[in-house]
Amino acid sequence: MRQQRVVIVGAGIAGLLLATRLGERLGKAGRAHISLVDSHFTHVWKPLLHSLAAGTRDVNLQRISLLAHASGHGHVFEPGALVSVDREARRIQLGPLLAPDGRVAVAARELPYDWLVLALGSGIHDFGTPGVQEHAHAIDGQAQAERFNAALRSAILRAALQDTEVRVAIVGAGATGVQLAAELSELMEHASGFGDARMRRRLRLSLYESSPRVLAAFPEAVAMATHHTLTKLGFEVHTGMRVQAVTAGSVQLTDGQLHHADLTVWAAGIKAPDVLAHIPGLTANRAQQLQVLPCLQTTGDERILALGDCASLQLPDSEHALPPTAQVATQQAEHLARHLPALLQGRALPDFRHRDLGTLVSLARYGAYGTLGRAGVLPGHFLAGRVAQLGHAWLYQCHRAGVQGWGRASVVWLAEQLQRLAMPPIRMS
Ligand SMILES: Cc1cc2nc3c(=O)[nH]c(=O)nc-3n(C[C@H](O)[C@H](O)[C@H](O)COP(=O)(O)OP(=O)(O)OC[C@H]3O[C@@H](n4cnc5c(N)ncnc54)[C@H](O)[C@@H]3O)c2cc1C
Numbered sequence: 204m205r206q207q208r209v210v211i212v213g214a215g216i217a218g219l220l221l222a223t224r225l226g227e228r229l230g231k232a233g234r235a236h237i238s239l240v241d242s243h244f245t246h247v248w249k250p251l252l253h254s255l256a257a258g259t260r261d262v263n264l265q266r267i268s269l270l271a272h273a274s275g276h277g278h279v280f281e282p283g284a285l286v287s288v289d290r291e292a293r294r295i296q297l298g299p300l301l302a303p304d305g306r307v308a309v310a311a312r313e314l315p316y317d318w319l320v321l322a323l324g325s326g327i328h329d330f331g332t333p334g335v336q337e338h339a340h341a342i343d344g345q346a347q348a349e350r351f352n353a354a355l356r357s358a359i360l361r362a363a364l365q366d367t368e369v370r371v372a373i374v375g376a377g378a379t380g381v382q383l384a385a386e387l388s389e390l391m392e393h394a395s396g397f398g399d400a401r402m403r404r405r406l407r408l409s410l411y412e413s414s415p416r417v418l419a420a421f422p423e424a425v426a427m428a429t430h431h432t433l434t435k436l437g438f439e440v441h442t443g444m445r446v447q448a449v450t451a452g453s454v455q456l457t458d459g460q461l462h463h464a465d466l467t468v469w470a471a472g473i474k475a476p477d478v479l480a481h482i483p484g485l486t487a488n489r490a491q492q493l494q495v496l497p498c499l500q501t502t503g504d505e506r507i508l509a510l511g512d513c514a515s516l517q518l519p520d521s522e523h524a525l526p527p528t529a530q531v532a533t534q535q536a537e538h539l540a541r542h543l544p545a546l547l548q549g550r551a552l553p554d555f556r557h558r559d560l561g562t563l564v565s566l567a568r569y570g571a572y573g574t575l576g577r578a579g580v581l582p583g584h585f586l587a588g589r590v591a592q593l594g595h596a597w598l599y600q601c602h603r604a605g606v607q608g609w610g611r612a613s614v615v616w617l618a619e620q621l622q623r624l625a626m627p628p629i630r631m632s
Contacts, residue, residue, distance in 0.1 A: 206236045207547050210295065210316040212285045214241035214269050215249060216602065217511035217532040218322035222278045223606050224540035230277030235547055237277065238314065240297065242284035244269055247345055248602055249324070250529055253379060256340075256348040256468075257386035258356070258630030259393070259567065264619050266345075267606065282309045288319065288482045290504055295319065318506055318547070320539065321493065323479065325512035325527055327375075328472025328490060334449035339469040342379060351468065352630065358465050359391075363399045368407045372454045372464035374446045375471030376412035377420065378564055381429050383468060384408055385566035388436050393629045409439040409462060411446050411454065413471070420526055421562050421574075424585045428572045429564060436569065473527050475513040482507075488515050492524075497554035499535060510535035518557060530560055533602065561586075565595040 209229075211222050222239035229235040245266040247255070254260035273280035283297030293316050300309040326343040329335035340351040355369075362369045371387060373380045387408060395402040410417070410433065417433070417440060418426040433440050441456075448455040453463050475491040484503040486494040492515035494502045499514065501507045511532035517524045525531045538555045546552050561576035563586070571591035575584040586594065603612040 206233065207317040208236045208238070208315060209318045209320065209543070209547075210238045210240065210281075210314055211320040211322060212240045212295065213322035213324055213511070213513070214239050214243070214246050214280075215322060215324045215511065215532070216529050217536040218320070219246050219267070219269075219272075220533060220536040220602075220605055221320065221322065221510075221540050221543075223272070223276045224536070225543060226273070226277030228277075228540070229544055229547070234544070236279070238279045238281050239269065239273060240281045240283055240285060240295075240314070241269060242282070242300065243345065244282060245345070246272075246606075248529075248599055250378075250382075251599070252342050252345070252348045253383040253386050255345065256342045256351045256355075256383060257390045258352050259386050259390050259628070261619075261622065261626070261630065262345075264615055264622065272607070281314060283312065285321075285323070285476075285478050286311075287478065288507070290482070290484055290507070293317065293319075293506065316506075318508070318543070321479065321501075321507065321509040321513055322511050322532075322536075323476045323513040325473040325475045325490070325492070327469050328474035329469060330472060332446065332448060332469075335469050338449045338451050339374070339467040341469055342383060351466070354466055355387075355390075356630075356632075359394060359402070359405075362405050363402065368405050370407045370409075370463055370465045372409050372411065372446075372462060372467045374411045374449075374454065374467065374469050376410045376414075376417035376440065376442070377470065378418065380410055380412075380468070380470040381417055381433060382565060382567075383470065384410060384433060384438055385436070385569055388438075388569070389567040390629050393627075397627075397631075408437075409441060409464070411444050411456070412440070412442045413445040415443050417442060418564065421564065422583070422585075425562060425564060425572045425574060428570075428585075428587060429566065432566050432569050473512065479513060490515070498552035499539060499555055500552060508539065510539060516555070518555075525557055529598070529602070531557065533605070534558060563591060563595050563598065565592060571595050 230237040269280045286298040299311045302308040391403040493509040512527040558578035559576035563573035565571040573586040
């Protein structure tokens with residue numbers, strides 16, 4: 204009998220974990236053919252991107268080669284970007300991947316599937332704001348984070364040579380915005396040790412948030428503690444204020460004010476990739492996330508499942524859809540890894556149950572704040588300081604171990620600690 208083909212698109216937090224688990228369980232035993240598609244050749248844990256953008260952490264050690272990983276974990280890596288889905292023929296179309304010199308590195312092609320799992324994540328949502336595409340940076344992927352870092356290093360060098368300031372505007376004070384702000388402060392503190400003692404004072408950073416408070420999706424105690432830390436760092440935090448346009452050197456607010464900025468980062472809103480809005484028969488919401496049933500099958504096609512940031516799921520006992528977080532993506536991947544093998548044998552998928560394990564936000568060396576979730580002891584208990592910082596670091600280690608095993612995850616952790624002893628603490632070139 205022909206092996207069933209499971210095609211997972213998106214090698215992010217959810218997709219990579221799912222492909223690894225299914226590959227180990229089904230792929231290695233020859234019980235199914237598991238493919239993992241991504242438009243990048245490496246995986247980086249997305250909550251590390253703001254440190255990559257700031258240059259406060261060398262993420263080269265943290266990258267996982269998708270090709271090498273697949274060969275050891277029972278699945279096949281298929282490089283390519285999903286451009287369309289033919290539900291009738293059960294095939295997906297992948298666009299070509301280009302090499303840095305512009306030539307086609309991987310040709311466009313089609314892949315057949317029996318079960319398609321979409322784990323494409325999300326990016327920023329500019330809500331049609333003029334100038335964002337042309338003049339603002341986003342920190343949604345490795346390439347964007349690298350681009351911002353290159354622009355940041357140029358701006359710092361210019362400021363040092365011309366004895367001026369580095370003015371940074373961050374639009375959106377959610378987890379990405381506030382964590383990036385703290386990383387930039389840490390970067391400039393380190394940079395002060397390399398010949399220009401006034402470097403930290405050159406950083407003029409403003410955060411703009413349309414909600415009445417920072418971290419609108421987090422518990423109030425976490426938001427208040429974070430706001431306090433940001434203002435203590437000397438940052439201007441503008442809440443209840445909307446940016447209506449971005450230009451090459453400024454952000455324009457709805458009340459007409461113009462604030463100058465050498466670098467603008469757009470960290471507001473979320474939107475799933477455009478391709479999802481154009482799959483005939485599937486329902487997407489305004490953020491282009493696919494509507495899924497509690498079992499994670501899409502509402503329009505039981506052969507297509509979606510999870511993580513690109514899926515919208517409102518559980519029966521909840522007033523809101525689940526938030527786009529690493530925690531939800533991981534739990535959904537674990538759910539499918541457990542139950543997809545039975546689906547392949549004709550049994551129904553059970554409903555996904557979310558365990559609220561709490562919230563955590565890490566502000567570089569200045570602290571971390573969070574709350575314990577409803578699923579554990581002391582529900583809602585506020586966390587701060589070293590415990591919260593260790594909790595954040597632990598989450599990453601758990602992701603890494605879930606994908607690569609504790610042995611390899613520990614070696615990478617140790618290598619990073621040793622590297623810190625020998626290398627500058629920030630990226631210099
Ligand atoms: C800077 C930053 C900091 C964050 N910090 C936190 C945090 O502290 N805590 C927290 O819980 N969450 C945080 N998040 C959110 C968290 O990272 C996401 O919720 C999580 O990554 C979602 O996982 P996912 O698997 O759905 O998607 P992702 O991890 O985003 O993976 C999506 C994958 O799909 C691939 N892809 C996209 N489009 C295509 C296509 N057309 N074809 C092929 N492949 C494609 C991408 O290359 C990517 O590998 C942060 C996000 C950012 C950007």
